[in-house]
Amino acid sequence: MSQHTLLLHAMNLGLLTLLFFVVGMIKPKWALFFMKKPTRWIVMAITTVSVMIVMTMYGEGNRQAKLAAKHAKPAAASAAPVPVPIPEAVPVPVPGADKGVPKNTAATAPKK
Secondary structure, X not given: OOOOHHHHHHHHHHHHHHHHHHHHHHOHHHHXXXXXXXXXXXXXXXXXXHHHHHHHHHHHHHHHHHHHHHOOOOOHHHHOOOXXXXXXXXXXXXXXXXXXXXXXXXXXXXXX
């Protein structure tokens, strides 16, 4: 589960709570369609409990995100910078150019 999932769900539930409150205050029968005699007091009580749930979810989501950021491993490049050597030019042997170069007889002599 992602660390920001709880924050996302808290915001979604908060929007639904706000929508429920507005609709319930205008027409309680729409918000509480399953009741015979819905009142605005019931809408207010459900909204209060829902707001408490949303605030708790949001606070826990923030706390978990801070803990995850605190315990995150640092990037390898920023933790220990390693000096990179500068490449040097290496002479490339050219075929046929070794005629004028004296040979090292000690290194090329066959061992007995």
